Amino acid sequence: MYNSGGDVRRTIIGTLYHELGHVYQYDDVGTGNGYIIEGLADSLRLRAGHHDLTVRTAGNFVQNDGEMATFLLWIEQFKKPGFIAAFNRSLAPYDALPYDESVFVTETGQTRTALWNEFRDHYRWGVDFPGPGSL
Numbered sequence: 001m002y003n004s005g006g007d008v009r010r011t012i013i014g015t016l017y018h019e020l021g022h023v024y025q026y027d028d029v030g031t032g033n034g035y036i037i038e039g040l041a042d043s044l045r046l047r048a049g050h051h052d053l054t055v056r057t058a059g060n061f062v063q064n065d066g067e068m069a070t071f072l073l074w075i076e077q078f079k080k081p082g083f084i085a086a087f088n089r090s091l092a093p094y095d096a097l098p099y100d101e102s103v104f105v106t107e108t109g110q111t112r113t114a115l116w117n118e119f120r121d122h123y124r125w126g127v128d129f130p131g132p133g134s135l
Helices: 008-024 034-047 065-078 083-089 102-108 112-124
Strands: none
Touching: 008 034, 034 065, 034 083, 065 083, 065 112, 083 102, 102 112
16 A cells, blocks of 8 residues: 555555445445445445545535545434435345435435535534544
């Protein structure tokens, strides 16, 4: 592993959390978007304190894994405990249903877009969000 001056131990442990997350997650037989699959895995890494929060306060929906992880944990923390597990279940390959964003409405009562806008505003206005390892 290349040492870029960061905490190598944290990086290795974080990578293990991420990769082990893939063992237990669903991916709708490859129909889920890459950022969703990687973001789910990164949410485990973030929750364990081996990833940094990633947030843009401008732009559209998630464009990277870390941001997806932060978004999912924000939903779980502020909107719906257990959301990540429910979101993962919605990607089950055996239900014969492709990924559908209705899981956001079903689980939280809000659309993905509404949640995303609230998530960004949460950070834009400096509202506290627990740091890595405290979720």
